[in-house]
Amino acid sequence: MRVAIAGAGAVGRSIARELVRSNHHVMLLERKPDHLEPDTIPQAEWVLGDACELSLLETTQLETYDVVIAATGEDKANLVLSLLAKTEFGVGRVVARVNDPRNEWLFDESWGVDVAVSTPRMLASLVEEAVTVGDLVRLMTLRQGQANLVEITLPDDTALAGKPVRKMRLPRDAALVTILRGGRVIVPQPDDPLEGGDELLFVASVEVEDDLRVAVGLGTPGGSGPVDG
Structure with missing residues (x-):
């Protein structure tokens, strides 16, 4: 996979290290000369220039990349790059870093963003996930806001204890992907038994989250909504 990362600060370099370890081709775009440190990740391709400049993106043949990650410390730059990557170069997957949570509402498909990553939101979600039992917690938004990765921790006295996974009547646009015990x-199989304390990870559309709570015995139709981290 070919991945272009804008921003070679601590965040961009950390992402690049992980990707090159997995044998992906990585290009780092950085406009500040003092942040250009090829020796730190010699496997990556380093380019000095402004990732918001159309001419630079044309020179680096951005259209040949599978993923663009806008990881600079400026939300304006991340939005501009996301829009250019999607509309001008047809990049299939655009991931953008949100620096200021107040700007998070901008990071959607209208700006070419497929996945927006907000550190404050992720940290809040992890806190909610750690302390919340018996409710639904959104961990990450996927697919341009059309679906979320959500977590539900079953209470110890859950009515599902000892029952197989297939007994959960999940709504149409929801799928159980992992059980953490x-x-x-655990990669769930239909006959795997559920236990109190299980952490269930689902991918679900926003519209069916209340139905999902009902399916795992945590609410009634029309009940309270999810905890949004």
Whole structure:
């Protein structure tokens, strides 16, 4: 996979290291000369220039990349790059970093963003996930806001204890992807039994989150909405 990352600060370099370890081709775009440190990640391609400049993106052949990650410290720059990557170069997947939570509402498909990553929101979600039992917590927004990765921790006295996964009547646009049980990561099978304390990870559309709570025995139709981290 070919990945272009704008911003070679601590965030951009950390992402690049992980990707090159997985044998992906990575290009780092950085406009500040003092942030250009090829020796730190020699496997990556380093380019000095402004990722918001159309001419630079044309020179680097951005259209040949599978993913663009806008990871600069400026929301305006991340939005401009996202829009250019999607509309001018047809990049299939655009991930953008949100620096100021007040700007998060801008990071959607109208600006070419497929996935917006807000550090404050992620940290809040992790706190909610750690302390919330018996409710739905949104961990990440996927697919231009059309679906979320959500977590539900079953209470110890859940009515689902001992029942197989197939007994959960999930709504149409929801899928159970993982069960976390102690130190185990379980790929759920229809006959796998559920236990109190299980952390269930689902991918679900926003519209069916209340129905999902009902399916796992945590609410009634028309009940309270999810905890939004």
